[in-house]
Amino acid sequence: MSDSFGRPCPCGSGVVYEACCQPLHHGERQAVTAEELMRSRYSAYATGNADYVFRTWHPRTRPADLTVDADVVWTGLTVTDVVAGGDGDDTGVVEFTASYAGGSMRERSRFERRGGRWVYVDGK
Secondary structure, eight states, X not given: OOXXXXXXXXXXXXXXXXXXXXXXXXXXXXXXXXHHHHHHHHHHHHHTOHHHHHHTBOTTTSOSSOOOOTTOOEXXXXXXXXXXXXXXXXXXXXXXXXXXXXXXXXXXEEEEEETTEEEEEEEO
């Protein structure tokens, strides 16, 4: 993982990484919303934290093995739609565009609350 001390969080919140996604990555707290989980997963990709991505993926849909491509340089995240995924919800959808050096990808991700914790299910 890269050294990001004092730098803005990759998720685009405007908060430094140590106060934003790092506590989620280190298991100090859980994501409160589906959007927060999605942002923390993006930050995990950006910082090379494949373990966090794997742990926050629904066991029914996650791959048996997961690697994060260290050659991909993630450059920004824009959330374009959020449906449910809040405190009183069991499911949520977050649509986003993730930019990387040389391009971008758009996804509409589905999330579920499982055992009181948000997990990524899949995306299109």
